[in-house]
Amino acid sequence: MTNAATTDDSHGTSIRLDGRVAVVTGASRGIGEASARALDGAGARVVLTGRTTADLERVAAELLHDPVVLTADLAPAGAGTDLARRILNEVDGVDVLVNNAGIPMRRTPAQLSEADFDLVFSINVRSLVMLSIGLAPSMVARGGGSVINISSVAGVHGPLGRVAYAGTKGAVDAMTRALAADWGPEGIRVNSIAPGLIVTAIWEDARNNVPGLIEDLEGQIALKRWGFGDDIAEVVLFFASDASRYVTGETLVVDGGLARVTASNTPARLPELED
Numbered sequence: 564m565t566n567a568a569t570t571d572d573s574h575g576t577s578i579r580l581d582g583r584v585a586v587v588t589g590a591s592r593g594i595g596e597a598s599a600r601a602l603d604g605a606g607a608r609v610v611l612t613g614r615t616t617a618d619l620e621r622v623a624a625e626l627l628h629d630p631v632v633l634t635a636d637l638a639p640a641g642a643g644t645d646l647a648r649r650i651l652n653e654v655d656g657v658d659v660l661v662n663n664a665g666i667p668m669r670r671t672p673a674q675l676s677e678a679d680f681d682l683v684f685s686i687n688v689r690s691l692v693m694l695s696i697g698l699a700p701s702m703v704a705r706g707g708g709s710v711i712n713i714s715s716v717a718g719v720h721g722p723l724g725r726v727a728y729a730g731t732k733g734a735v736d737a738m739t740r741a742l743a744a745d746w747g748p749e750g751i752r753v754n755s756i757a758p759g760l761i762v763t764a765i766w767e768d769a770r771n772n773v774p775g776l777i778e779d780l781e782g783q784i785a786l787k788r789w790g791f792g793d794d795i796a797e798v799v800l801f802f803a804s805d806a807s808r809y810v811t812g813e814t815l816v817v818d819g820g821l822a823r824v825t826a827s828n829t830p831a832r833l834p835e836l837e838d
């Protein structure tokens with residue numbers, strides 16, 4: 564890293580979510596952990612889900628508003644529907660759903676197997692939509708709600724070696740728009756956030772072991788730094804709150820200027836642009 568981190572106390576928000584119930588999938592680390600902390604910090608009661616109970620309990624232990632921990636693997640068929648049922652056994656209803664759990668699938672086209680394809684789609688797509696469908700009636704009963712899907716810039720530009728992952732994230736953005744159409748009349752807003760390069764476990768091995776990777780990719784970002792979980796969590800708060808009450812069916816790219824902005828470590832200089 565060559566630029567300052569942004570996990571200090573200089574950031575924050577005045578958004579309040581007191582009395583709301585928010586579900587965060589994949590809340591045990593990374594973007595999901597940051598989102599759970601931010602939602603709790605704004606006053607929401609958070610339901611944390613993921614596969615690893617101890618990691619979820621570590622996060623929940625620092626939350627203030629009676630958090631709920633539910634361990635669930637979202638890969639098997641039926642997992643999204645089953646988790647929705649278990650959530651509604653624990654809380655009266657849900658106002659906010661952050662569909663964050665997801666896995667990367669770095670494979671060249673030649674390396675990709677059907678099993679790889681099925682696994683990444685089962686977690687990133689199938690369970691995401693079935694959990695949303697399972698929780699939507701409780702949102703309607705509470706007068707509406709907000710579904711926030713975490714997609715990726717991989718669904719916006721064409722990444723190398725991630726055809727199946729990119730497919731899942733493009734599907735998430737497409738389903739975001741479709742569900743916004745289905746549920747808008749019932750007061751449920753559905754939006755997605757497409758993060759860029761965020762420093763989490765997904766990148767840990769590559770950042771530690773590929774020489775020059777950190778600086779190389781940083782050079783492709785207009786703001787010249789990788790993102791952190793908090794950079795996404797504050798946008799989650801925006802979509803969770805009434806500040807975004809007239810926004811639905813949108814995908815907000817949160818990438819510091821990576822996917823749709825020209826940025827390079829060595830920008831080509833046109834003569835007419837020189838002083």
Ligand SMILES: NC(=O)c1ccc[n+]([C@@H]2O[C@H](COP(=O)([O-])OP(=O)(O)OC[C@H]3O[C@@H](n4cnc5c(N)ncnc54)[C@H](OP(=O)(O)O)[C@@H]3O)[C@@H](O)[C@H]2O)c1
Pocket residue numbers: 588589590591592593594595612613614615618635636637638663664665666667686713714715716757758759760761762763764765766
């Ligand atoms: N980091 C980035 O640069 C980046 C960029 C764009 C988009 N994203 C997206 O952001 C989301 C979060 O990524 P992250 O970087 O925060 O990843 P992460 O640190 O690896 O966290 C992933 C979370 O998902 C949970 N999870 C994984 N497999 C699961 C399964 N089968 N069932 C239930 N939960 C499961 C993990 O917990 P357990 O392992 O305990 O289950 C963990 O809580 C993902 O959807 C990812 O695609 C990340």
